[in-house]
Amino acid sequence: MTEIRQLIYQPPREPPAPVETMSFAMLRRLDDGWTQRGDFHVLAVVRRGCGRVSIDFSDHRLTKRNVVWIRPGVVHRWQDIGDLVGDLVLFLPTAPITPGSRDLADDPHASACWAATDTQWPLITTALGHLRVEAGAAQDTRTRELLGLLLSALLLRLSPPTSAGRAANDIYHRFRNAVEEEFRVHHDVAYYGRRLGYSPRTLSRNVHAAIGRSAKDYLCERLVLEAKRLLAHDRLTPARCGQRLGFPDASNFSAFFLREAGVRPGAWQTANLAVRP
Incomplete structure (x- = not known):
């Protein structure tokens, strides 16, 4: 529930x-x-x-x-x-x-x-x-x-x-909107480049100019945030959370979360549920 x-x-x-x-x-x-x-x-x-x-x-x-x-x-x-x-x-x-x-x-x-x-x-x-x-x-x-x-x-x-006072640009805005629509399905910057009509290098250069981080970093941060919401608030199991976010199996999702958050999703969920009122 x-x-x-x-x-x-x-x-x-x-x-x-x-x-x-x-x-x-x-x-x-x-x-x-x-x-x-x-x-x-x-x-x-x-x-x-x-x-x-x-x-x-x-x-x-x-x-x-x-x-x-x-x-x-x-x-x-x-x-x-x-x-x-x-x-x-x-x-x-x-x-x-x-x-x-x-x-x-x-x-x-x-x-x-x-x-x-x-x-x-x-x-x-x-x-x-x-x-x-x-x-x-x-x-x-x-x-x-x-x-x-x-x-x-x-x-x-x-x-x-805002992030380092950097000004956003049109390519970044379009990328951000595309990610919001499809981050649960597509985790590859190259996909968003094709969708928007830019090479991955051009896309990342413009995203970095806007926020000081690469397009891949932005995409990973969005995935991790949604994973934390699902783990802590919707109380999905790590396996179900990974499925919801488009990972082919639980081990792939666990490895991704560990790399980005520094802890396994199950351990992160246990720690955060323990401190919730």
Whole structure:
């Protein structure tokens, strides 16, 4: 039986808006401590207090001026949030945001949790306040357009740190999207090169320019992350996990996981299930 709760975006009113705002007080009323995975973005801005959030097997301590960005499909769990004060913004991947903010929303290498700088903080809180007011207004075509613009302004003001500050490029974006669609079936960089019309060398050069790692490294990291989700949250056996991820037999998957994670999948699962609440 899975221990992960799948969340579907359900705005509280009609007509539905692509953006919703809420407080940590409301989150405390709704959250029951389950590990969750949603089909929407969650942005949280902490004004004061302390707490924790676990995001894809990484624990983050939360305090004043921390920003959290949980993207769709990311496994997470809120912990010890009893005294947190701040705002959360929920929005769909299809929210009408500007191209620059879309690049931020689609970047899987942007940080999940970071501290806003002294310069950023007043700009973030101003953008957040304006968005909160419009999100509470009556919904019509004009309001929906304003919500997209105000959300875009907030995302651009947040400016999450990215891998070594490297700028992404079109080839990398296409590769990333292709991997997300087919990583459970295709583990060969050459396949993605053929699909996108580039040699493996050209593909890896562009991926490295965007994120500082090779295309093969990116593909392996995505596989390992999904394997950990399946082992820890869905509690699949290592053999079943390997099958789900397209490995021909359990020994191949075990060798791959050992090489990438430094431990056998069964041992990793046992250790992580042992510390789960």
